[in-house]
Amino acid sequence: MINPRSIGSNISKLITEFYSGNPQLHISLGWVDLDEESSQIRVFDGQHKAAAQIILGTRRIPVRVFINPDKEKLILTNFRAGTSLKQVAFDKSIQRHLGSTLYFDRVNRYQNDLGLEEDNLNFSEKQLINYFKGESRELKRYILDAVRDKVTKHDENKLMEYVDMGGRAKEKPLSYSTIDKTFYSFFIHQDALETPISYKMEEGKNPRTLEAEQITRLMNVIAEEIFLEKYDFELGTNQIEK
Numbered sequence: 001m002i003n004p005r006s007i008g009s010n011i012s013k014l015i016t017e018f019y020s021g022n023p024q025l026h027i028s029l030g031w032v033d034l035d036e037e038s039s040q041i042r043v044f045d046g047q048h049k050a051a052a053q054i055i056l057g058t059r060r061i062p063v064r065v066f067i068n069p070d071k072e073k074l075i076l077t078n079f080r081a082g083t084s085l086k087q088v089a090f091d092k093s094i095q096r097h098l099g100s101t102l103y104f105d106r107v108n109r110y111q112n113d114l115g116l117e118e119d120n121l122n123f124s125e126k127q128l129i130n131y132f133k134g135e136s137r138e139l140k141r142y143i144l145d146a147v148r149d150k151v152t153k154h155d156e157n158k159l160m161e162y163v164d165m166g167g168r169a170k171e172k173p174l175s176y177s178t179i180d181k182t183f184y185s186f187f188i189h190q191d192a193l194e195t196p197i198s199y200k201m202e203e204g205k206n207p208r209t210l211e212a213e214q215i216t217r218l219m220n221v222i223a224e225e226i227f228l229e230k231y232d233f234e235l236g237t238n239q240i241e242k
């Protein structure tokens with residue numbers, strides 16, 4: 001087999017995704033040997049997506065087909081995708097940014113559904129979660145992602161210069177994952193707030209705004225004490241012992 005991953009119980013997650021109307025955008029890849037009498041198309045990439053759709057009754061599936069291919073080349077390509085390339089997923093920082101975008105989208109949808117003006121934020125995070133009941137867990141994460149993203153992209157954040165967003169480079173001393181597990185986990189209130197989103201916003205005392213500002217100030221203290229004018233990017237962390 002070109003693809004060594006068998007179709008197992010995990011396919012249930014994909015079935016749920018397709019049933020919920022969430023498309024998996026990358027089309028399947030297959031190959032066909034026209035020298036054979038039956039000329040069957042064999043799907044080797046995206047076979048789980050194809051199987052999930054078939055189980056749900058789909059009878060037409062888009063597939064990019066290699067005709068009479070070099071099978072050794074396809075096997076090698078698929079092997080490298082699972083080893084050398086490792087099918088890289090979104091970095092956490094990108095996930096947080098997407099979550100933030102989804103949060104503001106839900107805010108806009110709530111305003112539109114209730115006929116509120118764009119600047120009317122006189123409703124709470126708790127009310128949002130109750131309104132979008134079917135995705136309450138996801139929405140709670142989006143709310144926290146919005147705070148994380150605000151700190152990450154804060155114009156005055158001095159520490160982010162020393163943070164590797166992908167977590168794989170050796171030039172910078174900190175990874176985004178480290179920031180996520182410390183500053184964001186410890187200092188962001190993890191529950192949805194019951195005060196209006198606009199609460200004391202004009203006075204500069206809005207709870208979520210204060211969180212972002214105070215976490216940024218704390219990160220700046222760390223940057224000034226440990227890294228500013230002290231850390232050498234050319235040396236990096238690869239040979240730090242030397």
